[in-house]
Amino acid sequence: MDASFEHVSAIPPRIVRDVPRLDPVWLARFAGVSSCDIADHIGRLYTMEGIEPLYRPIGRVVGQALTAKPWPGDGLAVHGAASIAQDGDVLVVDARGYTGVTGAGFKMLAGPRARGLRGFVIDGALRDVDDFQEVGFGVFGRGRAAHSSTKRRPGEVNVPVACGGVIVEPGDLVVADGEGVVVVPRAHVAAVWDRVAAGPPPIPTDPSQIEAADRKRRANYERAFTAEGGLSRSH
């Protein structure tokens, strides 16, 4: 680094270039289920919070995490990650929730998209969202930011990152859609699929079933209310 007032870290930046590939069959299978139905089986620790589709309606994105950990306000790590994107990847960027600059842009992701990058998820902001929408490329984050980032520090690529409160390891399965973003750790993909494949409980359509389900919910509520010594009064 040239002369500057910045501290020079004793910790060198890291990059992992050979993350094992997930069998593409998993991507195809999970493409058929919503993030909600997966969330019910993986729990809150693997369900992102605060990360939204940046346009709607949005198609489902399924792929394996390629991660970037940029320096705050800087985008060079995202360039580094994008440069090694392969078919089936979803770029997951840990921008620490900072929404003052964009984490990427339409131009810089053209090459990775052509190589098969499936989508982009950022704990931060993004610009060129209208362009992404026009080509149907799924982008998820905390909002939009018009201004570009600096491109000075390499940051880290394919290290575990935090995104929407979830630890994402490179190679984890990411499913993002109009409902949210979930992460299936790669070691648990088959076990989660076994549960997800059984399907969600059927939604009742029969009036008597709807009424029975309603009665059950009311009884559950009353039981919990009574258990806590709830006080019922008229207005």
Ligand SMILES: O=C([O-])CC(=O)C(=O)O
């Ligand atoms: O300038 C940036 O940070 C990225 C950008 O908008 C693009 O690549 O189109």
Ligand SMILES: [Mg+2]
């Ligand atoms: Mg741009």
